[in-house]
Amino acid sequence: MPWFLRSKENISETQQKEMPDGLWTKCPSCSEMIFKKELEENYFCCIKCNYHYRIGTKEYVDIILDSNTFNETNTNILSSDPLNFVDSKPYKDRLKVTYDSLGINEALTTGTGKINGEMVSFASMNFSFIGGSMGSVVGEKFYRAAKLAMDKKYPLIVITSSGGARMQEAAYSLMQMAKTSAVLSELAESGGIYITILTDPTTGGVTASYGMLGDIILAEPGALIGFAGPRVIEQTIKRKLPPGFQRAEFLLEKGFVDLIVPRNELKSTLTKVIKWFKS
Amino acid sequence: MATKTYLDFEKPIIELENKITELKSMSDVVDISEEIKELEKKIDELRLDIYKNLTRWQRVQIARHPERPQTLDYIENIFEDFIELHGDRYYRDDPAIVGGIALFNKQSIVVIGHQKGRNTKSNLYRNFGMANPEGYRKAHRLMLLAEKFKKPVITFLDTPGAFPGLEAEEHGQAEAIAKNLLLMSGLRVPIIVVIIGEGASGGAIGIGIGDRILMLENAWYSVISPESCSSILWRSWDFKEQAAEALQLTAFDLKKQGIIDEIVPEPIGGAHKNHTEMFKIMKEILTKELQKLINTNPEKLVRKRREKFYKMGVWSEK
Ligand SMILES: [Zn+2]
DSSP states (O other), X not given: OOGGGOOSSXXXXXXXXXXXXXXXXXXXXXXXXXXXXXXXXXXXXXXXXXXXXXXXXXXXXXXXXXXXXXXXXXXXXXXXXXXXXXXXXXXXXXXXXXXXXXXXXXXXXXXXXXXXXXXXXXXXXXXXXXXXXXOHHHHHHHHHHHHHHHHHTOOEEXXXXXXXXXXXXXXXXXXXXXHHHHHHHHHHHTTOOEEEEEEEEEOTTTTTTGGGGOSEEEXXXXXXXXXXXXXXXXXXXXXXXXXXXXXXXXXXXXXXXXXXXXXXXXXXXXXXXXXXXXX | OOOSOOOGGGHHHHHHHHHHHHHHHTTTTSOOHHHHHHHHHHHHHHHHHHHHSOOHHHXXXXXXXXXXXXXXXXXXXXXXXXXXXXXXXXXXXXXXXXEEEXXXXXXXXXXXXXXXOSSHHHHHHHGGGOOOHHHHHHHHHHHHHHHHTTOOEXXXXXXXXXXXXXXHHHTTHHHHHHHHHHHHHHOSSOEEEEEEEEEEHHXXXXXXXXXXXXXXXXXXXXSSOHHHHIIIIISSGGGHHHHXXXXXXXXXXXXXXXXXXXXXXXXXXXXXXXXXXXXXXXXXXXXXXXXXHTTSOHHHHHHHHHHHHHTOOXXXXX
16 A cells, blocks of 8 residues: 555454365355365355355365376575565565475475366466465466467466565565566466466466456455455545445456356366467 | 665764754854855765675565665656556555556556555555555556557555455455566566566465566565565564575665666665656666667567576576
8 A cells, every 4th residue: 555545553464364274164154064075075065054264285286187187386596685674574484484384395296187188388376375475486376377278379378366476585576477477478468378267266466467367357255356455445535335345246347257156167178278279 | 865764874974964964053153154155075985885885685674675766766767648547447546556657758558567656644544555455456457458559567665565364365366466467478578677676475376477687676576575574584683684684685786686787776875865857867777778679579488588587596406
């Protein structure tokens, strides 16, 4: 938010942990108690209200790609804290704690795999990794996934979820919007296929670069999608936002996403779309 | 040149200036021209000293100085025959981004920039330089005009951020910025970007991809303002100085980081202190930069532009 409109209230990062340990989980939307095994079998969607839980790359690989076809790439690209950034704690420590607790190495995972037999270049964001924020590593891995799609003539399939910028990488982080868009303009010129799937939440620089640049833009039901976060907007305009604002259904109505696809239909929809491109 | 607004770290200068004014009012009684000369020399030295050792936060304050030259000032003073072209051709005209056609050293160019106001009234009209999607879409169609008629594009960046408003979201702020990034990555004419004041986040880079990225000595450019960064990472608005240091957001920092190509020097005391001198410096640099680009073939231009941005970022690879 602009510095001169600031209010005393601080902007806080939301990183709710939706699935605490244990056998049962309470739906954040309708409060239904759900047996975790059952939730898993239902694509991590509430059996009562169809609330789509936030999930990560591992789950999307299972849901979208043919079994045992995923080959992760670029696992050796890691953040190196170029600015020696220290706020309430050093960025280096933040990274280490995140690696250790999550067992994933960045906010973007890349690889190749098959969707109903069709090879794709696949990239998926991890919101649990520092809010899915985009820094140098996200930009570079995205760049390589797009280059691979170009070289091999694979469709590029990207699942987004991001709270915005990796502030600890400052201007480098901002430049990733340019870098990812630049490689997409090269991909587009080469006739490459690019499909995005926007999931909850997709905001900030990711939406305003590769999120909104898909040839086809799909969104999961109820996903928060926008540029500014809702709290920042409320602080700016000094009133509450209407219910449903910035949700996938709102964006569809306003004309910014092509289609809302429930998670259990993602694979079949992608199959049809890819078939159209390839036929 | 007396300034109406001064920054807190300029206070010692202002005190001396006030002393001169006081002395001058008594000058018909006694001859004090020597004393005045001495004081003026002292002011110059003091200003040089202060401006040599600016902290990052002080530069942020200079970048926001209300008397700093703005996009339309540069346009009026270094280009000829400027005609402002309004509107995005879909919904409305956004006064926070201005654009149009002009001549620069007899060369036709398209110019686009964020426009702030100077007082409350003009700032309300310009929305403090915070653009809505319509502003980015106006820029988009002007860049297509430039490409169609093979004219170079010059953009001036000066914004505290894209407007985080309700309508802005409804009208697709993210989509409008993303489309500009895509277009500018492949535009087949030269693009020169100049960060003249504040370059805050996606709202800035939304007209900020180019072949040459220039930045004024006292401008700032980053992913977030020091205040918001303080609020999020320190959970308080009070750490803006520390945040400015941590973000490394000055022209000197960004040159080191490989994010900008050239630092544009400002007159002593900042661009607001001497507009005429600032316009002269800007004109010389833009002339030189445009000459370098003007005869490059479009394929090479676009390839080199993309490669420049592909290199941005730092990571380790084991
Ligand atoms: Zn539920």
